[in-house]
Amino acid sequence: MSAKIQRLAEIDRVIHEPARLMIVALLAAVEEADFQYLRQTTGLTQGNLSAHLSKLEEAGYVAIEKTFRGKYPLTICRLSKRGREVLDNYRKVIRAAL
Amino acid sequence: MNEISRHMTDEDPNVIANRLINKAEYRDGLREIVIGVLILMFASLTGSEVIFKPGSFGSKATFWGMMLLLSMLGFGSQWAIKKVRKRFLIGKMGYVKLKPVNRKRLGIRLGIILGLSFVIAALAAFAMFKVVIAPHRGGGGVIWGFFPPAGWAFVGTGIIGGAVMVFRVRLLRYAIGGVIMAVMGILLAFNRVSLPVGLTTLYGFAGLLALLSGCVVFLLFLRQPTGTGE
Numbered sequence: 001m002s003a004k005i006q007r008l009a010e011i012d013r014v015i016h017e018p019a020r021l022m023i024v025a026l027l028a029a030v031e032e033a034d035f036q037y038l039r040q041t042t043g044l045t046q047g048n049l050s051a052h053l054s055k056l057e058e059a060g061y062v063a064i065e066k067t068f069r070g071k072y073p074l075t076i077c078r079l080s081k082r083g084r085e086v087l088d089n090y091r092k093v094i095r096a097a098l
Numbered sequence: 099m100n101e102i103s104r105h106m107t108d109e110d111p112n113v114i115a116n117r118l119i120n121k122a123e124y125r126d127g128l129r130e131i132v133i134g135v136l137i138l139m140f141a142s143l144t145g146s147e148v149i150f151k152p153g154s155f156g157s158k159a160t161f162w163g164m165m166l167l168l169s170m171l172g173f174g175s176q177w178a179i180k181k182v183r184k185r186f187l188i189g190k191m192g193y194v195k196l197k198p199v200n201r202k203r204l205g206i207r208l209g210i211i212l213g214l215s216f217v218i219a220a221l222a223a224f225a226m227f228k229v230v231i232a233p234h235r236g237g238g239g240v241i242w243g244f245f246p247p248a249g250w251a252f253v254g255t256g257i258i259g260g261a262v263m264v265f266r267v268r269l270l271r272y273a274i275g276g277v278i279m280a281v282m283g284i285l286l287a288f289n290r291v292s293l294p295v296g297l298t299t300l301y302g303f304a305g306l307l308a309l310l311s312g313c314v315v316f317l318l319f320l321r322q323p324t325g326t327g328e
Contacts, residue, residue, distance in 0.1 A: 022118075025111035029119055030196050037192025041122045074193055091111070 004096045011093055012086050014059045019044055020052050024061060024087050027079040035075035053077060061086055117268065122194075124269055126187060127315030132175040134309030139168050141301035147294040189324035218258075249287030252296045256283015259304060271311055279304050 015024055022042050027033060033041075039049050056062040061083030065076045079087070123129065146160035183191050256279050263276035282303055286296045 021111055022114065025115035026118060029112065029115040030194055031198075032195045034193040036189070037122070037194045040125070040190075040192055041118045069188065069193070072188055076193070087111070 007093050008097050012090060014055060014061065015086050015090050017052075019048065020056055021090075023049070023052055023056065023077075024079060024083060027062065027077060028084060028087055032076050032078045035077065038077060056083070119194075119196075120267070121269065122191075124267060124272075125315075126183070126191060126319045127312040128179045128182065130308050130312030130315060132171065132179065132312075134305050134307070134312055136168065136171060136175075137301050137305030137308060139164050139171070139305075141298050141305050144294050144301060145298040148298060187319075190319065190322055218254075221254075248293040248296060249290065251293060252283045252286040252300060254283070255297065255300055256280045256286070259283075259300075271315075275304070275307055275311065278307065 015021055019042070023038060026038065026041060035049065035053075038044075038053075039046060042049065044052070053062060053064060057064050061080055063078045063080050065078075067074050067076060143161065143164045146157050146164075150157035150160065184193075260276035260278075260280035260283075263272045263279065266272075279300070282300055286300060289296075291299070
């Protein structure tokens, strides 16, 4: 039991932050989504979401692609393979510890 | 940190993500409008039995016309909603590409739905037999518990329909609609109206409610400012 609890110390701090965890969990449930969809669905402000996405991109958990659909600018976000692995590991550690 | 993100560490992130995606799907009210139109079509199907004589041209024309419209709307609504969102609402809704459907899981779900529909249809046929045919054979009207069989059909339809609305969509306005539908079914059962009249009233009321609620949500959604992307 104590070994399982000790594993909590291994939790990735980038993904453990609730807003980032929400973004990663949302992206894990879809193929891809744009900035506007994430903003509407999570309820985060534009600046907040932008900052969290930048951190996730820096960590290599989210891939961001800027493109256009007609005149509408799209910032498409996808969860990377590394992001998926980190989320799976996060779930396992939390489930085992609690 | 907002209200949603605060709960992320309390619940399974996957469950919350699916709930948020589900909520986003119903945000613009388009699905509600389609559901309302579908239920109103069912109402006109049962209503045709009240207006036209069974077997008349009007009855047959309404039946086949509605069946055609129902199948078109049933199969085409998903595609139409997708197109409308992509063409007109992308600035407000944002863009999302959902994961491909798991065909095996979908098959199992369809099997369960078809099985349940068969059981409900068999029960309804039995109730119809007791209501329509048995009294003409000199058996008299059958009373089971509080209501005649037609009354139980209203109670069953109201409660099952209400439960589907509450547990399938899990949004407050659907929960309210579900409770209203269940109450309406029980009230109709107490009024001892005939089966076609009762079902037409129940479906008509539920359809109008969904359509009205969908239109209000859609108009409110259109008034929201368009996002800039980033």
